[in-house]
Amino acid sequence: MTENATADDVVIAVLTYRRPQDIALALPRLVEQAAKAETARPASVLVIDNDPEASARQTVQRIADLSGPEVRYVHEPRPGIAAARNRALREAGDARLLVFIDDDEVPSENWLNHLLRLYRSTGAAAVVGPVISEFAADPSPWVSAGDFFRRRRLPTGTEVDVAATNNLLLDMQWIRNLELEFDERFGITGGSDTLFTRSLVSQGGRMVWCDEAMVVDMVPPGRLTRDWVLRRALRTGNCTSRVHLELARDGIHTLAVRARLLGPGSVRLAGGTVRYLTGKLTRSLPHEAKGLRTAARGLGMVSGALGYVYAEYRRK
Numbered sequence: 001m002t003e004n005a006t007a008d009d010v011v012i013a014v015l016t017y018r019r020p021q022d023i024a025l026a027l028p029r030l031v032e033q034a035a036k037a038e039t040a041r042p043a044s045v046l047v048i049d050n051d052p053e054a055s056a057r058q059t060v061q062r063i064a065d066l067s068g069p070e071v072r073y074v075h076e077p078r079p080g081i082a083a084a085r086n087r088a089l090r091e092a093g094d095a096r097l098l099v100f101i102d103d104d105e106v107p108s109e110n111w112l113n114h115l116l117r118l119y120r121s122t123g124a125a126a127v128v129g130p131v132i133s134e135f136a137a138d139p140s141p142w143v144s145a146g147d148f149f150r151r152r153r154l155p156t157g158t159e160v161d162v163a164a165t166n167n168l169l170l171d172m173q174w175i176r177n178l179e180l181e182f183d184e185r186f187g188i189t190g191g192s193d194t195l196f197t198r199s200l201v202s203q204g205g206r207m208v209w210c211d212e213a214m215v216v217d218m219v220p221p222g223r224l225t226r227d228w229v230l231r232r233a234l235r236t237g238n239c240t241s242r243v244h245l246e247l248a249r250d251g252i253h254t255l256a257v258r259a260r261l262l263g264p265g266s267v268r269l270a271g272g273t274v275r276y277l278t279g280k281l282t283r284s285l286p287h288e289a290k291g292l293r294t295a296a297r298g299l300g301m302v303s304g305a306l307g308y309v310y311a312e313y314r315r316k
Contacts, residue, residue, distance in 0.1 A: 009095040010043035013088040015081060016103040017050045020059050023103045027063045027071065033112040034070055044070045046091055050084040052077040080187020081313065085165060089181065098172050100165035105215040114213035115169040118156065125174040125205030128160055129167040129213030137221040146289030148229040149219060158209040161201045165193040167215045174205050188313040191239030195246055202247065230296045231312065237265065237300025238310040261305035268298025
């Protein structure tokens with residue numbers, strides 16, 4: 001299953017939803033990455049437009065007319081990022097490799113080739129790269145003190161057991177053989193990529209980290225507020241519990257997992273609250289912000305363990 005094809009067909013998939021400016025900036029960069037790909041046959045770029053009104057069609061078509069057949073537009077009107085991710089899996093056809101990236105990210109120089117080289121040298125089922133946050137406006141001191149946008153960095157070659165789809169290469173032979181898909185029940189809640197990658201690893205697929213394959217996430221001002229970062233912490237905790245419960249699969253194991261989640265979740269909720277109150281009393285922004293971040297994540301874990309579903313991406 002891990003044997004590599006002699007000529008790896010590569011599809012770069014970028015999902016978009018009502019971000020015409022972002023996709024207009026992202027596509028030329030991805031076309032450039034595809035053109036420089038160290039592959040026997042040219043890599044291609046696949047745009048999945050998840051807006052029911054197909055708002056990205058004209059922008060993508062204009063760039064495709066200039067770039068050639070390596071850019072392809074697909075409209076997926078069903079709401080939810082999981083539906084768009086599944087459409088990307090289907091539209092990849094018989095390509096060996098599918099690489100996910102977000103429409104608001106800027107790939108670093110040689111990003112795609114770094115992913116490809118590590119894939120070929122390791123025979124991994126998936127390769128994950130880091131995401132670095134840059135800000136469209138200066139974050140408030142409170143948001144900065146909470147380290148809400150700090151992301152993991154690991155030595156290249158480190159094995160990981162979970163990943164997002166904002167910088168992820170997949171060996172589609174593994175995905176097809178395991179018949180993996182993104183769970184569309186997580187489409188408006190987030191977490192379908194967490195469940196997908198944990199399922200891949202649990203069934204024998206190795207995921208390795210490629211620290212050189214960096215992308216930059218441009219964080220808009222609307223995400224630099226206390227309300228947004230705390231809701232994101234709550235959603236992360238909620239999804240963590242729901243994914244673990246889903247992987248438990250049967251009633252007896254589900255009850256045991258639910259109990260195990262309630263413990264750490266309650267500890268985070270209580271400990272974070274104490275740290276927040278300490279920060280308020282001592283006028284320490286790091287204690288206050290990090291305490292609320294921990295408490296919000298703990299509340300999300302507890303609520304998820306008890307069956308509550310937080311739908312961050314619910315559309316009006």
